[in-house]
Every structure is written in structure tokens, then in C-alpha cells.
Amino acid sequence: SQTIHQWPATLVQPVGSPLSLECTVEGTSNPNLYWYRQAAGRGLQLLFYSVGIGQISSEVPQNLSASRPQDRQFILSSKKLLLSDSGFYLCAWSSSDRSYGYTFGSGTRLTVV
Amino acid sequence: KNEVEQSPQNLTAQEGEFITINCSYSVGISALHWLQQHPGGGIVSLFMLSSGKKKHGRLIATINIQEKHSSLHITASHPRDSAVYICAVRGGAQKLVFGQGTRLTINP
Numbered sequence: 183s184q185t186i187h188q189w190p191a192t193l194v195q196p197v198g199s200p201l202s203l204e205c206t207v208e209g210t211s212n213p214n215l216y217w218y219r220q221a222a223g224r225g226l227q228l229l230f231y232s233v234g235i236g237q238i239s240s241e242v243p244q245n246l247s248a249s250r251p252q253d254r255q256f257i258l259s260s261k262k263l264l265l266s267d268s269g270f271y272l273c274a275w276s277s278s279d280r281s282y283g284y285t286f287g288s289g290t291r292l293t294v295v
Numbered sequence: 296k297n298e299v300e301q302s303p304q305n306l307t308a309q310e311g312e313f314i315t316i317n318c319s320y321s322v323g324i325s326a327l328h329w330l331q332q333h334p335g336g337g338i339v340s341l342f343m344l345s346s347g348k349k350k351h352g353r354l355i356a357t358i359n360i361q362e363k364h365s366s367l368h369i370t371a372s373h374p375r376d377s378a379v380y381i382c383a384v385r386g387g388a389q390k391l392v393f394g395q396g397t398r399l400t401i402n403p
Contacts, residue, residue: 216391
């Protein structure tokens, strides 16, 4: 069966520090991968999505970047965190043939101090 | 105006009541999803709909493509149903557009 792993679960980082959040999917190949952010009191916002290795689409201009070095690995990064980067980050995957819905990771709660 | 609008934003009910959460959207979609987010933040996918109606246990989801409207119903509600329920629509490139969510509280 397919599973998605996201870590860490919580993270407190100082302003200006780098960030790396990792997401991996098991049990499927060539998934579509997504990073979402949920700011406090707000809805989910798509940050990045990827339909294949090295293919990254960005939805909003921001201080973050994403990479997909392997088929089932999706990484969210920042060189220098801002206070406004605080939020709840969710990784998700869907099948490339659209036969299934979305499966979400357990999320990372990031607090930038 | 948001592309996906949910109502109500907050809903408090007594255990056993029949619950309805509504979702209206303004864009063309290939599918609509209902998601459940618990206080810890984790999200579970409840339904994926492209037409008609689906049922899973006490949960029922319906969609009317012509009216661009979907409803999520919970029968015999229970305190463990307390969560944020999110409607999301899938447009092009499989991207989801999310509603703001409905915070449901079921009191015992």
C-alpha cells in the first residue's frame, strides 16, 4: 500500500536560518507531489507541485524553493527563513493517472522566531 | 470572491444531530474533495467526487455539477466528528483549490 512520510513534525527555527523539510512516498511510482502551507487561521495554499523528477512548478512568489531529486522524494527549502514563513506545511501526493484522490502527510508545524 | 466557498464557517451541534456542510465553487473542475483536518493538523481525505453521491459509514457527500455545489452530511453526529472539514476542487494540472474550511464542534 502507498504511504507518505513527512518530517520533522515540529520545528522552531530562528529568523535567517535555513530550512529543509522532506517528504517521501512509498508504494507508488511517478506520483504527483505537492507542498501546501496553512498559515494560522487561514486555509491551505499550494506552494509547489511536481509531476516528475526535476520538474517543479511554483504557485506563489516566496522565500521558499522545492526540489525533487528522486521520483518519490520532495524537499522544501529556504536559505533564510522569515517570520512570515511560520505555518503548517503539508506534503501530499496523487497518482499521475488521476485514478485516486490525494493523500496527505502528517504535516510540519514550523515556527520562526 | 474565493473560487471555493464553504458554509457555515463554524458549526456547533449536539451529539446525534444531522450535520450539513455546503461548498460552492465557481471554476470548472474535474473532481471535488472533502477533507477532514483534526486539531493536530493532520488531514484525511474523506471523499473524491465527480458526480452523484458517495457514502462511507455515517458520512454522505453529494455533488451537483450543473449548480457547482456539493454538500457533506454527517448522520448521528458524535463528538469524535469534531474537526475542520475542507472542500477542495481539482482543476487543471491536478492542483487543488481549497475552501476556508468549516469548524465543526459536536457537544456530548
